[in-house]
Structure formats: C-alpha cells, structure tokens
Amino acid sequence: MSRPALALPPWLAHALRAQRGPVPWSAVVRGALAAGPLLLVAVLVDRPSIGVVAALGAMLAGTNDRPGSRRASIKRLGVPALAGAAGLFLGAYLGDHAGAVLLTLGLTGLGLVGGAVSAVGPVASGAGTQLLVAAVVGAGMPLPEAGWQRALLFLAGALWLLALRLVLPTPQALVSDFRFDGEREAVASVYEAVAALLAAVGGEAAMARRAALTAALDHAQDALAGPRLRRYASSAAERRLRAQYAAALPLAEAATALAWSGDALPARAADGPRRLAVAVRTGEACGPLPAPARSVPGLRALDDALLHAAEAFDRGGRKSAPKGSSGPIDLGAQQTARHGLHLRPVRAKALLRTVTGAGGREYGLRVALSLGASAAVAQALHHVHWYWLPATAVFLVKPDLGPLVSRVLCRAAGTVLGAVVFAGFAAVLPAPEGLVVLVAVSGALIPVAIRHFAAQTAVITVLVLSLVMVGGEPQASWSRIGETLLACAIVLLVGHLPAPGQRGGNVRARLGRATDAAHAYLAQVLSGADDRAARWALRREAYRTLAEARAAIDRASAELPTLARHTEGTDAVAATLERLVDTTTACAVHLDDTGQLTPQHTERLATLLDELVERRERAGLTSEDDRPANPLNLTA
Known part of the structure; x- marks a missing residue:
C-alpha cells in the first residue's frame, strides 16, 4: 500500500512556490538598458556617485515594471519614483542635521506613515516602500551630492526606465498600433477568459475559470485607466478599444450566470468570444459569430451580448445600447467615464479611512517598529553600511510580498546566494568596467527573478553590492549577509509581538x-x-x-x-x-x-x-x- 504524500506546512509551501509564465523579454531589454548605461555614463565622466544614485532609482523602478499598458505604467512606476525621491531628500536632510536619536525617531515616524499608506493598494505599497528605502539610503550612504541633487538623480533614473517603457515597442506591437499593445492584449485576454469560462460550465473548473475572468477584467480595467483614457478617447483606436472592453462586460455577466446555473453548454458557445479575442489582437472585423441556442435566460443574454459585441467591433466603437440600457455603451461618454473604466472615484475621505483604519494602523505600526528598531541597532553597531539593516527590514515587513516566515526564509537564502555570487565575480572582474556589466545583467534579470522573492533578493543583492563598489566603498558581501540575518530576526520578533486591538x-x-x-x-x-x-x-x-x-x-x-x-x-x-x-x-x-x-x-x-x-x-x-x-x- 502506497504511503500518502507528505504535505508541507503552508508557510514552507509558500516559500517554495514561484510564479510561472513566459519570459517578459521586453522588460528584460528595458532592465538591461536602465541602470547599467546610466552607471556607465557616470563612470566615463568620472562622477560614479551620480550614476550610483540614478541606477538605484532605475533599479527600484524596475521592481515595479510589470506587464500591462504603457499608460498604466506611468502611475505604477511614476508614483513610487516620486515617493522615493522625496524619501531620499528627507533622509539626506536627517542624516546631515540630526543625531542618532533624532534620526531614529524620524525614520520611525516615516515608517508609520509609509506603512499606513501602503495599505491603500499595490501602487501605494510600492510608493511607501520606495519612500522608506530611499530615506534610509539617503541618511546612511556617504555621497558628495546634496540632498536635493540626490533626489533629482534618483528621479531621473526612474524616469529613464519609464521613458524606455513608453517608447520601446514590444513583440505584440508588430501586429498593430504599438501605442496600445498592452491595452489590446488585456482586452483580448478578457474575451479568452469568457470563452474559457463558457467551456468549463458544468464542470469542476468552472469556479476557477470565473476567478480567472475576474483577474482578466481587473487587468484590462487597469490597462485602460491611464492618462488620456480617463474621459474622452483621443483617437479612433482608443475609442475602439474602450468599446471592445465595454462589450465584454455583458458577455462576462452572461457567462457568470450560466456558470451559476451549472448546466453544461455545447462547445460552440465558446467560439464567439474566441473569435472576438482574435479580432481584438488583429484589429480586423470579427465577422459572423456562432449564435448559441436561446433556450434559457442565460443563453439569451449571451446571444444578445454577442450580437452587440459584433456591432461594436464592426462599427469601430460606435454602437447602440443593448436592450434596457439607459444609454450607449461607448466608454468615451461622460456617463461611462463615471461607471465604466473606473468603478468609483477614490475620494480623499475613503483614502483617509483606509490609511487610518485597522489595516493601515496595524501595518504602519509594524513597519515603524521594525524600521526604528533596526535603525537603532544598526547605528549602535557603528557599521559603515548601517543603512542596509533598516532598508532590509522595510522589504521584509511588507505583507503583500507573502507570509512573514516565507519572506524571511526567502530573503535570507537570496541574500546568501547573491552575496556569494557577487564575491566570486568581484574577485575576477575588472573594476569598474566589470561591475558596470554586472549591474546591466542584474537589471535584465530582475523582471524574471521577480517571480520568486528569493530569486529577486539574490539579483538585487548582486546589483546593490556592485553599486556600492562602483561608488568607492569596499567589497561588503559578508557584512551584507550578517546584517540581513539580523534584520530577519528583528522583523520576526516584531511580527509576532502582541498588538492592541484585533490582529489581521x-x-x-x-x-x-x-x-x-x-x-x-x-x-x-x-x-x-x-x-x-x-x-x-x-x-x-x-x-x-x-x-x-x-x-x-x-x-x-x-x-x-x-x-x-x-x-x-x-x-x-x-x-x-x-x-x-x-x-x-x-x-x-x-x-x-x-x-x-x-x-x-x-x-x-x-x-x-x-x-x-x-x-x-x-x-x-x-x-x-x-x-x-x-x-x-x-x-x-
């Protein structure tokens, strides 16, 4: 009799789990062209410190360079970059004018604010992280430039990567207008998700397909939510994409209703959405679509939605409203600017409630305690790279990167691996030319390594240690390992401390x-x-x-x-x-x-x-x- 497979505890299973998917070659190219060339130019003009700060900004922006539309990347990369520049300026000011006690208190206060803001969402979380990491680096890294100069250099590095994201074409751009390749792919994925759900109706995979449809709709909504797509579309291509996204909403509704009923559908029910996905990608007309039998309300709704989608595609985004609608579906109208792409405008009061609510308070308190304690311990040790300890704590304390123990295990393993790899390269590569190449290679690897926290940590460790050496400081692989392990211990302790009120x-x-x-x-x-x-x-x-x-x-x-x-x-x-x-x-x-x-x-x-x-x-x-x-x- 075979023995049952040994089940790993959830915290260990999460640490061993990695995201899957194709290699994002466009992001790899951008990573190679971001930090490395900036550092090379600075070395050539004999101002390596300028390149170090700019490369740091590009590196941190690269951790937020995720798949999506160009317009969505403006917010996803730009907002954290602005926060990082502000943090670098504040940190430099504190480092120049405050003693050890005031500096620790100041960083603790920033940790409280940055942690609470991070509870708002992914972009806010990235902004909070860059605010705190840059503040710690600004306070501790010895650089000849003034605080405002460091902030501008940091921002310039991040904006350089953003410019690459906006200008460089992607493989999908070869099919049609490269300006909307991300938006086009996101909308096509919605139709494919609808088709997958219809094909799974009546089976065990139906609910998983419904969740995948939700994810596809979320991604498309974000992709279409960038500048110039908020209210009135500025071109025929934009209007067409907006109308195609809007036409997918009733299709998704009908497919969800059919999944709820649980009755299996004929295979042809999924053919229409698949053809619409192809039409989105190619920019061609969808042509005749196979009509499902109109035997139940869900199938009748699906048939009506397919009919109106076909009209929207063939008319280039100008279409009539479906029966019972209060107005046209065209998302360029003011009505759908309120209801369509943006679910509800995020008001200042709602944001404040999130920041000061239970999640914001708990997260802010944990970040503040971890950052303050690690800054105090680091300064007490009188280490030349004391800022590494609190900067590591900032990354470790982020709950959106995974469970606490999983983060600690991955951070420790990734740091050890990265430090050992860098020590080997540093022993044989010429300085600074070899280190510049190492920075470029590491930047190219970030978009792939970001799928697992340990791999991301290893790549960033190599990149940061390279920057430190190019900046004129000694090789510091082994001290990096020691300070990371100390930061892991601090964050583990703070993460398990009792807190007022309810946890979670x-x-x-x-x-x-x-x-x-x-x-x-x-x-x-x-x-x-x-x-x-x-x-x-x-x-x-x-x-x-x-x-x-x-x-x-x-x-x-x-x-x-x-x-x-x-x-x-x-x-x-x-x-x-x-x-x-x-x-x-x-x-x-x-x-x-x-x-x-x-x-x-x-x-x-x-x-x-x-x-x-x-x-x-x-x-x-x-x-x-x-x-x-x-x-x-x-x-x-």
Whole structure:
C-alpha cells in the first residue's frame, strides 16, 4: 500500500512556490538598458556617485515594471519614483542635521506613515516602500551630492526606465498600433477568459475559470485607466478599444450566470468570444459569430451580448445600447467615464479611512517598529553600511510580498546566494568596467527573478553590492549577509509581538470593503433600476474587492499558526460572498429576461445572506468591520 504524500506546512509551501509564465523579454531589454548605461555614463565622466544614485532609482523602478499598458505604467512606476525621491531628500536632510536619536525617531515616524499608506493598494505599497528605502539610503550612504541633487538623480533614473517603457515597442506591437499593445492584449485576454469560462460550465473548473475572468477584467480595467483614457478617447483606436472592453462586460455577466446555473453548454458557445479575442489582437472585423441556442435566460443574454459585441467591433466603437440600457455603451461618454473604466472615484475621505483604519494602523505600526528598531541597532553597531539593516527590514515587513516566515526564509537564502555570487565575480572582474556589466545583467534579470522573492533578493543583492563598489566603498558581501540575518530576526520578533486591538486588520478591512460592494451590487440589481452601465460597474467592484480580499486571506492563511489563527474563518466569509455575488449576477440576467425572480433565486439569496451573517460572527468580524446583516430583508 502506497504511503500518502507528505504535505508541507503552508508557510514552507509558500516559500517554495514561484510564479510561472513566459519570459517578459521586453522588460528584460528595458532592465538591461536602465541602470547599467546610466552607471556607465557616470563612470566615463568620472562622477560614479551620480550614476550610483540614478541606477538605484532605475533599479527600484524596475521592481515595479510589470506587464500591462504603457499608460498604466506611468502611475505604477511614476508614483513610487516620486515617493522615493522625496524619501531620499528627507533622509539626506536627517542624516546631515540630526543625531542618532533624532534620526531614529524620524525614520520611525516615516515608517508609520509609509506603512499606513501602503495599505491603500499595490501602487501605494510600492510608493511607501520606495519612500522608506530611499530615506534610509539617503541618511546612511556617504555621497558628495546634496540632498536635493540626490533626489533629482534618483528621479531621473526612474524616469529613464519609464521613458524606455513608453517608447520601446514590444513583440505584440508588430501586429498593430504599438501605442496600445498592452491595452489590446488585456482586452483580448478578457474575451479568452469568457470563452474559457463558457467551456468549463458544468464542470469542476468552472469556479476557477470565473476567478480567472475576474483577474482578466481587473487587468484590462487597469490597462485602460491611464492618462488620456480617463474621459474622452483621443483617437479612433482608443475609442475602439474602450468599446471592445465595454462589450465584454455583458458577455462576462452572461457567462457568470450560466456558470451559476451549472448546466453544461455545447462547445460552440465558446467560439464567439474566441473569435472576438482574435479580432481584438488583429484589429480586423470579427465577422459572423456562432449564435448559441436561446433556450434559457442565460443563453439569451449571451446571444444578445454577442450580437452587440459584433456591432461594436464592426462599427469601430460606435454602437447602440443593448436592450434596457439607459444609454450607449461607448466608454468615451461622460456617463461611462463615471461607471465604466473606473468603478468609483477614490475620494480623499475613503483614502483617509483606509490609511487610518485597522489595516493601515496595524501595518504602519509594524513597519515603524521594525524600521526604528533596526535603525537603532544598526547605528549602535557603528557599521559603515548601517543603512542596509533598516532598508532590509522595510522589504521584509511588507505583507503583500507573502507570509512573514516565507519572506524571511526567502530573503535570507537570496541574500546568501547573491552575496556569494557577487564575491566570486568581484574577485575576477575588472573594476569598474566589470561591475558596470554586472549591474546591466542584474537589471535584465530582475523582471524574471521577480517571480520568486528569493530569486529577486539574490539579483538585487548582486546589483546593490556592485553599486556600492562602483561608488568607492569596499567589497561588503559578508557584512551584507550578517546584517540581513539580523534584520530577519528583528522583523520576526516584531511580527509576532502582541498588538492592541484585533490582529489581521488588513484582511478584515478588505473583507469589509468586499461585503459593502456585494451589498451595493445586490441592492442595485433588486431595485429595478434600468442603468446597466451602473450595474456593471458595481459588479466589477464587487468582484475586484472580493479578489483583493481573497489574496489577503491566502497570504494570512500561510503564516505560522500563531499569526494565522487571527484570521480563521475569513476564508469561509469570502466563499459565501463569492456565491452571493455570483447569485446576484444570475438574478440580474434573469430579471433582464423575465422581469421577475424565481423562488429558487430569492431562497438562494436569503440563505446566503443569513449564512454571511453567521460566518462573519464566527470569524469575529466586529467593531468597525460590522456590516448590515441583511439590508434587503430577504427571507427564504
């Protein structure tokens, strides 16, 4: 009899897990052309310190260079770069004018702010990280330039990578207008995800395909949300892409409703979305689309959505609205600027609530304690590279990089590997020419290594140690290992310290937002309102906030048991919310077709709402995370 396979604990399994996918060759080229050439120019003019700061800005920007549209990259790379330049200036000022105690207190205060802001989202998290890392480097790295000069050089390095991102073509650009290759690929992926969901209806993979469709819609929404795509489209190509994205929303709704019903579909049901995906990529007309049988409300909705998608594609984005809509789908209009690409404008009050809420307070406090403690210990050791210790702590304390123990293990292993590799290269390569080449190669490897935290750490360690030597400091591989291990110990200690209030604040806050979004979507559907654009926007927000909550829950569940227990039961809450939003989507499609719900729909809604209340109570989602239990007073 065979023995059952040994199951690894979640925290160890996460540390061994890596993302998969094709090599992002465009990002590899940009990485090779970013930090290395900047450093080379500075060495040639005999000003290596200028190149070190500029290369540092390019390197940190490279960690945020992810797949997507050019316009989305402006925010994704630009906002953290501005924060990093501000942090470098503040750090340089503190390092020049403050003593050890005031410097530690100042960095601790910055850690509190940077950590709390990081709870807002991925871009804010990148900005908070660069703010703190640059502040520590500015305070500790000996450089001849003034603080404002360092800030400008750092910003110039990041903007150089951003310029490469905006100018250099990608392989997809060879097919059509290179300005919109990222947007075009993102919209095509939505249609492919719809086709995959339709093909999986009635099978075990249906819910996984629905989650993949949510991810594709989120990615397309971000890709289309950059400058000049916010309100009025500035070209026919932009208008066409916006209309194609809008045409995918009713298709996604119909596919989700069909997945909810669970009845398997004929293979031809997925052919139409596949042809639309090809048409998006090639820019050609989609031609005739195979029509599904109109036997149930979901299939009738799918047929109507395919018809209107075909019209949108063939007319280049100028199309009529589907039956029951309050206006045209064209996302260039003011109405859809409110409802279509941007779910709801993020107001200052909402941002402040997120920063000062449970997630922001908990994250900010942990970052502040880790940064302050590591800065104090580093200065007490009187090490020439004391700034490495708090800078390492900043990266380690970030919860969006994975569970705490997983981050520590990967950081330690990556640093040891990177330091050993660099020591070997430094012994044989000529300085500074060989080190400049090493920086260029490391920059090219970052987009690939970013798939695993240990690999990313190893590559960045080689790059940073190269910059330090080019800047005139001695080789420091072994001290880098020691300070990283010390930072790991500090962050592990701070991460397990008891804290006032409930732990798991980030998970609870995201679940609260997902619950609010699900209730708002349900209320709109059952209100009888005839504004489909608003309904699709609320549906997008419900699924997007739910996906964010799911990601936070998955990370929390992979922590050590002492931390994972604080979020026990939240996965059950998220599962109930998923079923509630799916059922709401099925109700919306059925109401469009018949004007009324069946007893099956109302009973299912009432059951899920009661189940949601019960599971929230079991998970201990109380105090500021309380949400109305059953706002619609549905009863089974």
